[in-house]
Amino acid sequence: MVDVNKLEFGIETFGDIVANEDGSLQSAAQSIRQIVHEGEIADQYGLSVIGVGEHHRPDYSVSSPETVLGAIASVTKNIKLATAVTVLSSDNPVRVYERFATLDALSNGRAQVMLGRGSFTESFPLFGYDLTDYDDLFNEKLAMYDQLRNEKPVTFSGNFVQELKNQEVYPKTEHGKLETYIGIGGSPESIIRAARFGYKVIIAIIGGQADRFKPYVDLYHAAAKELKMPEYPVAVHSHGFIADNKDEAMEVAFKNIKANFDRIGLTRGWAPMSREQFEGETQVGSFYVGDPEFVAQRIARTIKLLDLGRFDLVYGAGNQTAAQRERMIELYATKVVPRVKEILSEKVAAN
Amino acid sequence: MAIKRVGILGAGKVGIVLAGLALKAGYEVRISGSGDVKKIALTIKTLVPGAIAAENQDVVANSDIVILAIPLSRYKNINPDLLKGKLVIDAMNYWWETDGIREEVLDPNTTSSEQVQAYFKDATIVKAFNHMGYHNLQEEARPAGDPKRKALFVTGDDKAAVDTVAHFVDTMGFDQVVHDNIADGIMTEPGSPLFGASLSLKDLTRIIDHFDQTEFGQEVMAAKRK
Numbered sequence: 001m002v003d004v005n006k007l008e009f010g011i012e013t014f015g016d017i018v019a020n021e022d023g024s025l026q027s028a029a030q031s032i033r034q035i036v037h038e039g040e041i042a043d044q045y046g047l048s049v050i051g052v053g054e055h056h057r058p059d060y061s062v063s064s065p066e067t068v069l070g071a072i073a074s075v076t077k078n079i080k081l082a083t084a085v086t087v088l089s090s091d092n093p094v095r096v097y098e099r100f101a102t103l104d105a106l107s108n109g110r111a112q113v114m115l116g117r118g119s120f121t122e123s124f125p126l127f128g129y130d131l132t133d134y135d136d137l138f139n140e141k142l143a144m145y146d147q148l149r150n151e152k153p154v155t156f157s158g159n160f161v162q163e164l165k166n167q168e169v170y171p172k173t174e175h176g177k178l179e180t181y182i183g184i185g186g187s188p189e190s191i192i193r194a195a196r197f198g199y200k201v202i203i204a205i206i207g208g209q210a211d212r213f214k215p216y217v218d219l220y221h222a223a224a225k226e227l228k229m230p231e232y233p234v235a236v237h238s239h240g241f242i243a244d245n246k247d248e249a250m251e252v253a254f255k256n257i258k259a260n261f262d263r264i265g266l267t268r269g270w271a272p273m274s275r276e277q278f279e280g281e282t283q284v285g286s287f288y289v290g291d292p293e294f295v296a297q298r299i300a301r302t303i304k305l306l307d308l309g310r311f312d313l314v315y316g317a318g319n320q321t322a323a324q325r326e327r328m329i330e331l332y333a334t335k336v337v338p339r340v341k342e343i344l345s346e347k348v349a350a351n
Numbered sequence: 352m353a354i355k356r357v358g359i360l361g362a363g364k365v366g367i368v369l370a371g372l373a374l375k376a377g378y379e380v381r382i383s384g385s386g387d388v389k390k391i392a393l394t395i396k397t398l399v400p401g402a403i404a405a406e407n408q409d410v411v412a413n414s415d416i417v418i419l420a421i422p423l424s425r426y427k428n429i430n431p432d433l434l435k436g437k438l439v440i441d442a443m444n445y446w447w448e449t450d451g452i453r454e455e456v457l458d459p460n461t462t463s464s465e466q467v468q469a470y471f472k473d474a475t476i477v478k479a480f481n482h483m484g485y486h487n488l489q490e491e492a493r494p495a496g497d498p499k500r501k502a503l504f505v506t507g508d509d510k511a512a513v514d515t516v517a518h519f520v521d522t523m524g525f526d527q528v529v530h531d532n533i534a535d536g537i538m539t540e541p542g543s544p545l546f547g548a549s550l551s552l553k554d555l556t557r558i559i560d561h562f563d564q565t566e567f568g569q570e571v572m573a574a575k576r577k
Contacts, residue, residue: 132424132451186364188394189384208486219397226393269541271548 233309
């Protein structure tokens with residue numbers, strides 16, 4: 001049963017390049033500064049989390065999310081600071097620990113690690129890893145990170161990482177353990193792995209109906225029970241765009257999400273997004289697009305259906321203007337989130 | 352041949368979706384992951400209750416039709432003798448996310464299913480279930496005659512086997528466009544306008560019939576002439 005008072009609402013950005021009002025594009029540097037500003041706004045509106053992605057491509061500005069989060073830390077008070085996600089397989093677990101422990105210090109304990117694959121693969125050749133080792137890399141590095149996270153001397157050896165013998169890592173955090181999620185794309189193996197390590201789970205639902213993930217949420221809970229590990233409410237992240245008026249929201253989102261999707265599809269070989277496909281995603285699928293009431297109804301449905309503890313809306317896909325991005329954050333925080341809570345409370349009362 | 356028992360090699364996203372559709376269609380379903388049954392037992396019990404988690408050998412021995420739903424870069428981990436004499440659906444494609452560098456996985460001079468057929472030389476390979484996204488497969492399976500029903504491309508060199516698979520695809524909830532040339536599988540591989548799209552029988556037929564007019568079709572033709 002969803003506990004409305006404990007529900008968390010976050011926003012995430014992949015660091016898409018921001019557009020100027022005349023349609024020209026900002027520089028990556030300007031786009032990074034815009035994200036820091038948006039983190040500040042999100043904190044003022046009382047959102048729970050801001051997540052920043054890691055990409056190594058021309059169409060995204062952020063390759064080093066913890067640095068951006070560090071800047072957000074210095075202008076915010078309460079909002080949690082997450083990566084979305086840290087590509088652990090091509091990273092070094094000691095460095096991951098060090099960066100997040102530092103961010104945790106800067107933010108008074110607000111750092112949140114999200115480990116995962118992300119949806120891109122550029123980081124593998126960039127850091128000298130073979131993509132086909134993906135699973136072995138992730139398993140080994142997760143095991144190493146898991147030990148580092150205890151903040152005690154670590155002894156570890158593996159096939160891909162440096163050997164550690166009774167090694168301490170610094171800085172220690174003030175609160176014991178870094179809060180850690182594993183980002184899941186829908187492979188059953190990765191859900192069970194997250195349960196086995198006792199980590200929280202955030203599922204990326206980026207296409208199709210949320211309904212099909214119900215069995216995966218059940219799988220997480222069943223696995224945690226069977227492995228006698230702690231069970232947490234599951235989190236979900238999905239794309240969206242909110243504007244005051246539904247038609248405006250649909251047009252902005254179609255243009256930008258389609259451009260984003262089609263550009264990626266070009267290198268991966270999938271067909272361009274049709275209007276029919278887009279509308280299906282916004283009506284019953286995983287794009288949360290529309291005016292605040294419509295988006296609130298759809299988010300409330302997903303939270304109830306999957307019994308979630310947290311919902312993150314991915315914002316800024318494609319090349320949106322700063323005004324569009326900021327207005328969306330404002331509408332999400334001031335109209336959608338309270339309305340979602342209201343809808344869910346009504347449902348609880350009705351039951 | 353009447354198909355009653357379906358075997359699926361691969362318990363990932365596609366394998367699980369196909370297992371669910373096959374159960375719904377009334378088949379007895381066995382499914383294997385890589386290695387020990389214990390690794391997938393909980394997954395199968397929770398995601399597709401009713402399917403039997405098993406190891407490759409058991410899956411193949413107790414199935415009338417076998418579906419390959421593993422990453423393309425790993426089919427050579429399966430001993431070709433295991434599938435000897437079997438009717439096999441190749442639901443695989445080259446996929447950047449799991450397979451690494453294309454040239455290391457696929458010989459650029461031939462199509463992926465031709466390579467799969469050459470490797471499993473004593474099996475009969477039919478390509479199907481490869482071009483629609485796995486969540487569309489799950490959400491868009493519909494009974495015959497439903498006006499919103501979608502279609503899948505089915506192709507292989509053995510006409511009788513292709514017809515059997517086409518009937519199987521029908522029972523799984525999709526119309527079919529049928530060819531009897533396994534090399535035509537290229538029409539649905541990544542880069543094709545059909546890859547990742549879910550289309551009605553009419554639309555799928557139109558694109559297949561005029562494939563040489565698509566941009567991708569022209570690239571394929573140009574590559575052949577080289």
